Amino acid sequence: MINRRAFSLGLVALASLAACSDPSQVTRAAVSQPSIDGMTRALIALDPSVDPEEAARAARISHEYAADLRVQYKVTDPPLIHNAKVNSGIRERGLCVHWADDIEARLRHEHFRTLYIHRAIAPPRTSFHVSHSAPILSARGQSIFDGIVVDGWRESGTLVWAPVRTDEDYNWRPRTEVLNAIVEERARRQARLTQ
Numbered sequence: 001m002i003n004r005r006a007f008s009l010g011l012v013a014l015a016s017l018a019a020c021s022d023p024s025q026v027t028r029a030a031v032s033q034p035s036i037d038g039m040t041r042a043l044i045a046l047d048p049s050v051d052p053e054e055a056a057r058a059a060r061i062s063h064e065y066a067a068d069l070r071v072q073y074k075v076t077d078p079p080l081i082h083n084a085k086v087n088s089g090i091r092e093r094g095l096c097v098h099w100a101d102d103i104e105a106r107l108r109h110e111h112f113r114t115l116y117i118h119r120a121i122a123p124p125r126t127s128f129h130v131s132h133s134a135p136i137l138s139a140r141g142q143s144i145f146d147g148i149v150v151d152g153w154r155e156s157g158t159l160v161w162a163p164v165r166t167d168e169d170y171n172w173r174p175r176t177e178v179l180n181a182i183v184e185e186r187a188r189r190q191a192r193l194t195q
Contacts, residue, residue: 027071028067028068029067029155030067030158039058039062039063039148039161040060043055043148046139046142046148047139047142049140051114054112054114059161061106062103062107062150062161066103066152067157069102070152071157073093074094075157077156079153079155079156082094096134096151099151099152099153100119103134103150103152104117104135107135115137115140116138116142117135118138118144119174120149120164120174120175121133122134132153133175134149136150136172144172146165147163148161148162148164149161
C-alpha cells in the first residue's frame with residue numbers, strides 16, 4: 001500500500017529537482033491536424049443537429065488553446081510533477097482544474113449554437129488516484145455521457161479527447177453530482193465527530 005504523505009513528499013522533492021528546468025524554454029505542445037480532424041468528425045457524429053463548422057472550430061480551438069496553455073503555465077514536466085510545482089508555489093497555474101477552467105472559458109467565448117459545454121469531474125477510484133476535471137462537449141440537449149472529453153492536462157498541453165463512455169482512464173460524472181457528494185460526505189464526517 002502506498003503512503004499518500006510519503007508519495008506527496010516524493011513528488012515535491014521531484015518538483016524541487018525539476019525546478020531547475022528553465023520555464024523560458026517551454027515549447028508549445030504539438031497540434032496534430034489528424035487529431036483535430038478526428039475530433040471534428042466525432043463532434044459531428046454526436047447528432048445531426050451539430051453544425052460541421054462549429055465542430056471544426058471547437059476541435060481546432062481546443063487543440064490550439066491547450067497547446068498555448070502549456071506555454072502560459074510554463075509546463076516543463078509531466079502533469080503530476082507540474083501539479084507538485086503548483087502546490088508548492090514553484091508555478092502559479094497548471095492543475096487540471098486550471099486547464100478545465102481556461103479551456104471551458106475559451107470555448108464559451110465562441111457562443112456555440114449547436115454544441116453544449118458541460119463540466120465534469122472524475123472522482124478518485126482509489127485512495128491513491130486523484131480526482132480530475134475537464135470540460136465535455138456535446139450536442140445541445142445531450143448529457144455529458146453522450147459528449148467528448150476535452151482534456152489539456154493529461155498530456156501537458158497535447159489535447160486528449162475521447163467520447164466520455166470510452167475514456168478508460170477516468171469515470172466522468174457531472175461536476176454538481178461530485179461536488180454534492182463531497183459536501184454530503186463532509187457533513188456525515190462532521191456529524192460523526194460531534195456525536
